[in-house]
Amino acid sequence: MQSGNERIVIIGTGGTIAGASGSATDNVGYKAGQLSVGSLVAAVPALQSASLEAEQLAQLDSKDMDEGTWARLARRVQHHLDRDDVRGIVITHGTDTLEETAYLLQRVLAPRKPVVLTAAMRPATALQADGPQNLLDAVSLAQTAGAQGVVAVVAGQVLHGLEIRKTHTYRLDAFQPGPDTGLLGVMEEGVVRQFRDWPTGEALGATLLPEAADAWPWVEVLASHGGARAQAVQAWQQAGLKGLVLACTGNGTIHQALAAPLEALRQAGVPVWRTTRCAQGRIVGAADEAAASLTPWAARVELTLQLLQQSATG
Structure with a gap:
C-alpha cells in the first residue's frame, strides 16, 4: 500500500461485506448491512496506519437500492471529491446492484479522482470472508497515483464502472468485465497492474439526481x-x-x-x-x-x- 498524507474517504452503504450470520459456516443465510463501515476498517490491520475517514451513508441490502440513496451517495461522493485533502473515495456496497450504482456514478460524476466500489460475496462472519482483502485492495487502488474514474475492485480484479457485470450467484469471483472489453487491471500485493485506461467522460452532475424518489x-x-x-x-x-x-x-x-x-x-x-x-x-x-x-x-x-x-x- 502506498504511503502519504492524502486522505481516503470510505463510505459505507451496507451489503454482504457488512453482513453477519449466526454461524461462521453459513454463507447464504446471513443478514446484509449489519456492521458499520468503521468496524469493517478496524478489522483490517493493514489499514490502521492509513489516512482514512469513514462515513456511514446507508445500511442497505443492495437488492433494495433506491433512487433516494443514489442521489445522496452521488452528492456525498462529490462533496468529498471537491476536498483538496482527499485523494480518493472507497464505497462499500452490496453485490446485487453494484453494477448499477457504478454505472450511475461514472455517468453522473466522471471523477478525475478514483471512486472505488468494493463488495463481498461472503458475510463478515464467514470462515472465508472476502470483504477484508477486497477493502484493502480498494483503498490501495484509491491511493494509486494517476487513478481516476469509477471502478470496482473485487476478488483482485479491477473493473471499469460502465462495464462491470455480476455473472455468478455464489463464487467469490462473481464479477466479470464486459464480454468484448476485458479487465481494467488486477491487484497484486497492493499494487495495480493496469491493462486499460481509467474511465473518463463528461459529468452530468450530482444535482441532476432528485432527492425525492417520486421525482425520478x-x-x-x-x-x-x-x-x-x-x-x-x-x-x-x-x-x-x-x-x-x-x-x-x-x-x-x-x-x-x-x-x-x-x-x-x-x-x-x-x-x-x-x-x-x-x-x-x-x-x-x-x-x-x-x-x-x-x-x-x-x-x-x-x-x-x-x-x-x-x-x-x-
Missing part, C-alpha cells in the same frame, strides 16, 4: 421470452410508465405478441430501448440503438439519466 422518471425492464403476453406493457402504459428497456432474445428480437403494444407505447412518446438478454455480445446491425452494447440494468440507468436531463432542460 419511472423506467422498467421487460424481458422477451416464450409465451410473452401484451398485458404487462399495456398495464404499465396505463399506469404512467416513462421509459422501457427491453431485454430482447438473441440479436435484439422480441416476441410477436409484444410488437403492437410496444409500438403503441412509442406512439405515446415513451422511449423503448432494446438490449439483449444474452450474457455475451451486443445487438449487431443496430447502430441507432442507444443501448445496443449495454446490459438491461445499465440501459435502465442510462435511460433514466436521459429522461432526467430532458426534464431539467424543460
Whole structure:
C-alpha cells in the first residue's frame, strides 16, 4: 500500500461485506448491512496506519437500492471529491446492484479522482470472508497515483464502472468485465497492474439526481421470452410508465405478441430501448440503438439519466 498524507474517504452503504450470520459456516443465510463501515476498517490491520475517514451513508441490502440513496451517495461522493485533502473515495456496497450504482456514478460524476466500489460475496462472519482483502485492495487502488474514474475492485480484479457485470450467484469471483472489453487491471500485493485506461467522460452532475424518489422518471425492464403476453406493457402504459428497456432474445428480437403494444407505447412518446438478454455480445446491425452494447440494468440507468436531463432542460 502506498504511503502519504492524502486522505481516503470510505463510505459505507451496507451489503454482504457488512453482513453477519449466526454461524461462521453459513454463507447464504446471513443478514446484509449489519456492521458499520468503521468496524469493517478496524478489522483490517493493514489499514490502521492509513489516512482514512469513514462515513456511514446507508445500511442497505443492495437488492433494495433506491433512487433516494443514489442521489445522496452521488452528492456525498462529490462533496468529498471537491476536498483538496482527499485523494480518493472507497464505497462499500452490496453485490446485487453494484453494477448499477457504478454505472450511475461514472455517468453522473466522471471523477478525475478514483471512486472505488468494493463488495463481498461472503458475510463478515464467514470462515472465508472476502470483504477484508477486497477493502484493502480498494483503498490501495484509491491511493494509486494517476487513478481516476469509477471502478470496482473485487476478488483482485479491477473493473471499469460502465462495464462491470455480476455473472455468478455464489463464487467469490462473481464479477466479470464486459464480454468484448476485458479487465481494467488486477491487484497484486497492493499494487495495480493496469491493462486499460481509467474511465473518463463528461459529468452530468450530482444535482441532476432528485432527492425525492417520486421525482425520478419511472423506467422498467421487460424481458422477451416464450409465451410473452401484451398485458404487462399495456398495464404499465396505463399506469404512467416513462421509459422501457427491453431485454430482447438473441440479436435484439422480441416476441410477436409484444410488437403492437410496444409500438403503441412509442406512439405515446415513451422511449423503448432494446438490449439483449444474452450474457455475451451486443445487438449487431443496430447502430441507432442507444443501448445496443449495454446490459438491461445499465440501459435502465442510462435511460433514466436521459429522461432526467430532458426534464431539467424543460
